[in-house]
Every structure is written in C-alpha cells, then in structure tokens.
Amino acid sequence: MDLEIKKDLTSNWFKTLQNSICASIYDLEPKKLKFKSTSWKRNLKKDEGGGEYRILKDGKVFDKVGVNFSKVYGKFPKQFHKNILGARKDPRFWASGISVVMHMRNPLIPAMHFNTRYICTTKDWFGGGMDVTPSKKDDIEKKDFHKILKKMCDKHNRNYYKKYKKWCDEYFYLAHRKEPRGIGGIFFDYKKDNFQKDFNFVRDVGTTFQLIFQKIIKKKIKQKWSSKDKEIQYFKRGRYTEFNLLYDRGTKFGLQTGGNVEGILMSLPPLAKWK
Numbered sequence: 452m453d454l455e456i457k458k459d460l461t462s463n464w465f466k467t468l469q470n471s472i473c474a475s476i477y478d479l480e481p482k483k484l485k486f487k488s489t490s491w492k493r494n495l496k497k498d499e500g501g502g503e504y505r506i507l508k509d510g511k512v513f514d515k516v517g518v519n520f521s522k523v524y525g526k527f528p529k530q531f532h533k534n535i536l537g538a539r540k541d542p543r544f545w546a547s548g549i550s551v552v553m554h555m556r557n558p559l560i561p562a563m564h565f566n567t568r569y570i571c572t573t574k575d576w577f578g579g580g581m582d583v584t585p586s587k588k589d590d591i592e593k594k595d596f597h598k599i600l601k602k603m604c605d606k607h608n609r610n611y612y613k614k615y616k617k618w619c620d621e622y623f624y625l626a627h628r629k630e631p632r633g634i635g636g637i638f639f640d641y642k643k644d645n646f647q648k649d650f651n652f653v654r655d656v657g658t659t660f661q662l663i664f665q666k667i668i669k670k671k672i673k674q675k676w677s678s679k680d681k682e683i684q685y686f687k688r689g690r691y692t693e694f695n696l697l698y699d700r701g702t703k704f705g706l707q708t709g710g711n712v713e714g715i716l717m718s719l720p721p722l723a724k725w726k
Contacts, residue, residue, distance in 0.1 A: 454571065457646055461569040462522045462547035464650075468657045469520040469549050473505055475661055476518070479668055480510045486518075491711040499525040504714040508721060512672060515554045517717030522547040527572075527708065536641060537572030545571040548579070549657070550701065552718040553664060558684035560671045561585035561592070561633065562691060564718070565660040566701065567653050577649050578640035580615065581660045582623050583667075584633030586687040587680060592670075593634045596663060600637055603659045607652045615639045625694055632694050688723035695719060 473486055484507055492501035502521030507513055524545040532538050548568030555562065567579030583596055597616070604612035619638035624631050637656070642649050695702055695718050705715040 452646060454575065457569070457575065457650075458545060458547070458571065461650065461653075464654060464657075465522075465547055465549040465567070465569075466520050468661075469503075469505070469518050472549075472551060472661055473518050475665055476507060476513065476516055479665065479672075480507065480512050482510050484508075484510050489713065491714060493523045493525065493709055493711075499523060502711065502714065504711070504717055506717055510556065512556055512560075512668060513553060514556045515721040517550075517552050519550045519714050519717060520548075521710070521714070523710070525709075531708070535572060536576065537574030541573050543572070550718070551660070554688065554720045555668075557671060557674065557676055558586050558680040559589075559674045559676050560668055561589075562688070562720070563660075563664050563667070565657070567656055569653075574643065575646075576641045576643035577653050578642065579653065579656060580619055580636060580638035581656065581663070582619055582633055582636035582638070583663075584687065584691055586684040592667065596634065596636070596667075599659065599663055603655055604637065607648070607655065611639075611652075612637070623694065625690060625698070627697070628690065628693070630690070632690065682724070685722060685724035686726065688720040689725045692719055692723050 477483070486505040486507045488503060488505045490501065490503045493499040500523035502519065502523070504517060504519040506515065506517045508515045526542040527535055527538050527544055532542055535544070538544065546568060548566060550566035551564065553563045562584040563581070565581040567577065569575070569577050585592070601612040604615065615637035616635060619636050620631065622638045623633065623635065702715055702718070706712065
C-alpha cells in the first residue's frame, strides 16, 4: 500500500475518533458544557502541520478532560537522529495521533488515559495504549478492565495481551517512588508487522477505550464520595503529574520537537497536592 494512503487512512481515523470520543464525553456530562477547541501549527513560518486539542473543565462528571489530535511533519533535530527508528539515514518524519486524558470530579471514578499514533521516517510504525489510575482500590473494576482488554487483544493475537500488559506495567512505573502509576492496561510501540492488521488493532484499541470509559463512568457516576476521598485523589494526581513530567515519552518528545506546549501539557490535572 502506498505510504501516502497509509498516512491519510491513519490521520483520518484519529480525527474521526477525536470527534466520536468528544461526542461521548458530551453525552456523559450533565452540565452540557462545550469543549474549548484550540487549533495550532507546528511552525508558524512554514507548513509543518499541527493539530487541535479540545478541553472541557469544571463539569459535574469531568474535572478536566482533554482530547488532542495532531498531524505534524518536518525534520528531527540532529540530536534525535540516532534515537528515532529510521531517522539516522534521513531526518524527515511524519506523525499523526490522538491522545485522551480524563480527570474525574468523583474521586471514586479513576483517571483514564489513552493514545494511539502512526509515525513515518524511513520506517513506519504504530504505537499507543491505555491505562487506568484509580485513587481508591476497586478489585472488581480492575478485573473487569483487564478482562475487556484481554478479549480485545485476543481477537488479533493471543500473545498481545500478556506482552502489552507487561510493557504497560514496566512503562507506567514511578521509579523514584518505587510504585506503579495505576492498575495498568496495555502499551505498545514500534508495531510494524503488517499495516492492515496493525491498523485494525489500533482502531480496536480506540473503540475499546471508548467502551471502557463509558462503562466505568456510568457505573460510578452516582456513587457518593467524601472530602477524604477527594484529598486522596489530589495526592494520587500528584503522582500522575510526576510521571508525566519526569518519564512520559510523549511529553518529552513533543516538547523537544517543537510541539504545542498547552496541547502536550493538557494531560496534567487541574488540581493536585503533595504532602
């Protein structure tokens, strides 16, 4: 398949998914708040693509939720040439993706994160995943979450769930705290075996995330919570912030390659605390 067709297919899917996820969020939010949409360009002097991030804040369900779409291209800075797959021979790149981060008003509903992307250098590959970060332990929710993920992964390859769950557990880990960020999920990168099969999997990851966040929110939306629950959530958000600023590869990559700062940092919670 022609590379330009692959680029169109993937970027159109990520944009369609952004619209679909935002519509689901709007349906779940009783205050019927509108997303604040911001379009941005990677380079104001020449065409290097850009994107759009949408943020909804201060709802009854969502404290803050961000849904970011991007399609960017250009040349990697020299210091990246040896670290990015396929960039050593040619520094030009093209990348598109979607990322979603949800911070909830009700502290009994976990924070949720999802992203998928397609990157082209002299090589081309998919990456992404999702994970859930509760502030209060819920073994039933954890079991159900991983059951859905395993079922989805098994449709594509029986080895995916075990492999990508392990990758997620190792990646979303705060080494300086010696603790995981949450209850895990799946994480994958450099997925380049077969474009059509990989693209089918990536689309399934996106629609499965949409199913999961709706199911979790609808189940817990009316559960009562206390001020103590909220305080625990604030401290858990502090851990979330630490990970995103210290370890998150997407954050580092975006900031170091001229991405939109506000769009990149939309993942940070509206309020967090440290002891």
